[in-house]
Structure formats: structure tokens, C-alpha cells
Amino acid sequence: MGIFDKIREKLSNEFIDIIEWLDYTPDTICYRFERYQNEIKNNAKLIVREGQTAVFINEGKMADVFAPGTYTLSTQNLPILATLQGWKYGFNSPFKAEVYFVNTHLFTDEKWGTKNPITLNDDRFGLIELRAFGTYAYRIKDAGKFIVDIVGTDNNFTNFEINEHLKSLIATRFTDTVGEAKLPIELYAANTNELSETCMQVMQPDFLSVGISLEKFFIENVSMPEDLKKEIFEYSRIEKVDLDKLTKFKTAKAIEAAAANEGGTAGAGMGMGMGFAMAQQMGTMMNPQTGQQQTAQAHTMPPPVPQTVQYFYAANGQQAGPVSFGELQTLFAGRTVNKDTLVWKAGLAEWVPLQQVDELKPFLGGSTPPPLPQ
Incomplete structure (x- = not known):
């Protein structure tokens, strides 16, 4: 082989180029292939691996997009670029274009959360505050749109750069969705799966508008102030509990507590009275119709037998x-x-001497009884 043949072979080898993207971290979303003055050789080989999309940009305008595969670059597989540069009969080497590789694999376990509490107006509990957090997953669906709308001229675009924007978008749409749902407050924490699906449907159009597909969205926790949580728990118990059993249980507890106090039988009597009064009041509040029936019966039934007065001394x-x-x-x-x-009896404010109680004055009889015989 003569010297001119070697020179011709060497020059031919320089015109053959390989365009591929190998070195990237899991957080890299988009990488611009660096070439001297963006020059690409005629018949260069383009290698796009699985999980990648290659996008050619000409003077700021999106040209051709390549899915995974191996390509020899010519006017046949660069139709848009050929049209933009006006190549009627093929192009001469080299030609200029920017090549961006976009990572299209699934980005998982991305965190989101509400920075500030969400204020809602509940019919039963008034103004309340909620916080929520969870995870989401996404992938680049339209590489060309993503580069034009988000990446711009960034030569190494990472997940961190887009994550803050996505988290703000999620927090805004989540707040709107929760506000419009108007669910009872106790159902937010119990229906996170349904709420997650609804939020995902609401957010998907916003993601797609910049070339991103929201693949998964999870609400891991919906939290509220502890005092509100306790109030909701009590309310839910009252709604579902058997009121008859509840009043009997409360009465038994009141009698037990009164019996444990000082005063023995007196404490038990007072506790029993308080327990029955409380049971009757709760029953009337929770079932007004029953209370009305009891009132009607009071006018048709004879009064109770008078209770014997009990004295303490x-x-x-x-x-x-x-x-x-x-x-x-x-x-x-x-x-x-x-x-x-x-002595003391029900109705007296304090202990008094026996001689001051009107119904006991006949004991005195005007004379002191004689002493008992020895």
C-alpha cells in the first residue's frame, strides 16, 4: 500500500465517528453529547441503548428523535435535520447538530410533602389543618418536549434540578384535590389509596405538558393535630356504639367509683343517682323521640312511691x-x-343538731326519758 493510500485510509477513518452515552449516574436525566464545535462526521454511527432516547437539535430547534438501536447517520434517517439544513443531495462531512441523550428509565421513590398545613373547613369540626407526605415515580415520555421546555441548553440535567419543580406541582394539586373532595375529615387517613388514585389523575396532565409521565403516586400519611384526632375518635365511637349498652356501662362505672369513695352506702346512693341521671340525659340527647315518649308516659302513669328519708348521725x-x-x-x-x-339528711346544707330538725323534735317530748333499768 502506497503512502497516498495510507493517507486516504486515515482520513476515511477520521470521518467515521461513534456517538453514544455510557458514563452517567442514576440521577442524570439528560446529557448533551460533546463534540468539537458540534461537528458530526458523515456516516457516523449512533448507538442508543435501552432506557435512552437520542434527540438532535439544530440551531435551537428540535429535529430528529431516535429510539433504542444502532443507526448510520445519513439524510435517509435524518429527514427533519436534512430539511432544516437544506440538504437536497446529501450532506458533506462534517455537519453540525447538538445531540442530547435522555434517560427514560423509571425514577422511583421520589419524596413529596406539604411544606405548610392545609386548612380545610369541616361541617362538624370547623377549620382544621392537615399535613401529608408520600412518594411518587415518573419517567420521561416525550424526550423532545422535555428538552425544549425544561432542559434548554443545560449540558448535564439531573433529577435534582426537576425534583423541586415537581414537588411544588404535587403539593399545589394535592391541596386543590383535597379541598374539592369535601370528604369527612376522618376518611382522609382511612382512604389514602382512593385519594392517591384521584390525585394522580388530576396531576397527570400537568406532567405530560412538559414531556413527563407520572407513573405512580402514593400518599403514605395524612396527619392532623392530636387534640383533633382524639375528638374525631370520640365522635366516631359515639356514632357507632350501642347507646343502651353505653349508658349501662357508664352507670355501672359510676356506681363502682362512688362505692370506692368515703361514705360507704351514702356514696353508693349518690353515685347511683348521678349514673341514672347521666344515662337518662344521654339517652334523651341522642334519641329525642324516646325522650318525648317518656314525657308523655309521665303524664299518664301514677307518681312513684315516696322514698323513706334516711338519716346519718x-x-x-x-x-x-x-x-x-x-x-x-x-x-x-x-x-x-x-x-x-x-345529724344530716338529703336536702340539708350541713350537719345540724338533732333538736333543730323539725320532724325530729317530737323525740324530745317535753321531758327527758328515764334511764334504762340496770
Whole structure:
């Protein structure tokens, strides 16, 4: 082979070029293939691997887009670029164009959250505040649109650069969706799957408008203030509980608590009265119709039998009783109590001497009874 043949072969080899993208990190979305003055040799080989899309840009305008595969660059597979540069009979080497490789694999486990609480107006609880966070996944669906609208002239566009924009978009659309849903407040945390699907449908058009496809969207948690959460739990229990069983349970607890207090039988009587009063009040509030029926029955039924008055008395500095009127009279006759003994009954504000209670004054009888025989 002569010297001119070697020179011709060497020059021919220089005209053959390989365009490919190998070195990239998982966070790289778009990479501009660097060439000296953006020159590409005639019949250069373009290699686009799986998970990539190659986009040719001519003077700021999108030209040809290549899916995964191997291509020999000519006017046949660069029709748009050939039209833009006016190549009627083929092009001479070299030609100028910018080549961008776009990573089209799925970007997963991206975090999102509401920076500020979302204020909602609930019919039962008034103004409330919610916070939410979760994850989402996306991929580049339209590489050309993504480069024109988002990347621009950036030669190494990463996930970090687009993530803040996407998180702001998600937070805005999530707030709008939650506000328009008007769900009962207790259902937000219990229906995260349904709410996630609805939010994804609402957000998808905004993502597609810049060439991105929202593949997955998850709401991991919807939180609210602790005091509101407790109030909601109590409200839900009242709605679902058997009111008859609840009143019986509350009454039993009240009697048990009263019996444990000082005063023995007196405490139990007072606790029982409070328990029945509370049960009747709750039943009337939760079922007004039942309360009306009870009122009607009160006018047709005879009044209850009068209760026997019970008395308590002080003996050796200790509370004793309760005893009936007759029992207290027997105690007076046996000198266990006397006219100065402190007594108390329902209706008295404080303990008083026996001689100051009107219905007990007949005990005095005008004379002191004789002492018992020895």
C-alpha cells in the first residue's frame, strides 16, 4: 500500500465517528453529547441503548428523535435535520447538530410533602389543618418536549434540578384535590389509596405538558393535630356504639367509683343517682323521640312511691347510718343519740343538731326519758 493510500485510509477513518452515552449516574436525566464545535462526521454511527432516547437539535430547534438501536447517520434517517439544513443531495462531512441523550428509565421513590398545613373547613369540626407526605415515580415520555421546555441548553440535567419543580406541582394539586373532595375529615387517613388514585389523575396532565409521565403516586400519611384526632375518635365511637349498652356501662362505672369513695352506702346512693341521671340525659340527647315518649308516659302513669328519708348521725367523731326515722327514734330512746347529736339528711346544707330538725323534735317530748333499768 502506497503512502497516498495510507493517507486516504486515515482520513476515511477520521470521518467515521461513534456517538453514544455510557458514563452517567442514576440521577442524570439528560446529557448533551460533546463534540468539537458540534461537528458530526458523515456516516457516523449512533448507538442508543435501552432506557435512552437520542434527540438532535439544530440551531435551537428540535429535529430528529431516535429510539433504542444502532443507526448510520445519513439524510435517509435524518429527514427533519436534512430539511432544516437544506440538504437536497446529501450532506458533506462534517455537519453540525447538538445531540442530547435522555434517560427514560423509571425514577422511583421520589419524596413529596406539604411544606405548610392545609386548612380545610369541616361541617362538624370547623377549620382544621392537615399535613401529608408520600412518594411518587415518573419517567420521561416525550424526550423532545422535555428538552425544549425544561432542559434548554443545560449540558448535564439531573433529577435534582426537576425534583423541586415537581414537588411544588404535587403539593399545589394535592391541596386543590383535597379541598374539592369535601370528604369527612376522618376518611382522609382511612382512604389514602382512593385519594392517591384521584390525585394522580388530576396531576397527570400537568406532567405530560412538559414531556413527563407520572407513573405512580402514593400518599403514605395524612396527619392532623392530636387534640383533633382524639375528638374525631370520640365522635366516631359515639356514632357507632350501642347507646343502651353505653349508658349501662357508664352507670355501672359510676356506681363502682362512688362505692370506692368515703361514705360507704351514702356514696353508693349518690353515685347511683348521678349514673341514672347521666344515662337518662344521654339517652334523651341522642334519641329525642324516646325522650318525648317518656314525657308523655309521665303524664299518664301514677307518681312513684315516696322514698323513706334516711338519716346519718355522728357517733364518737365518726359518721354512722343511714337509718330510718323509726331507727333513729330507737337510738334516741336508748341514749345512743341525744338532742345535741349532729345529724344530716338529703336536702340539708350541713350537719345540724338533732333538736333543730323539725320532724325530729317530737323525740324530745317535753321531758327527758328515764334511764334504762340496770
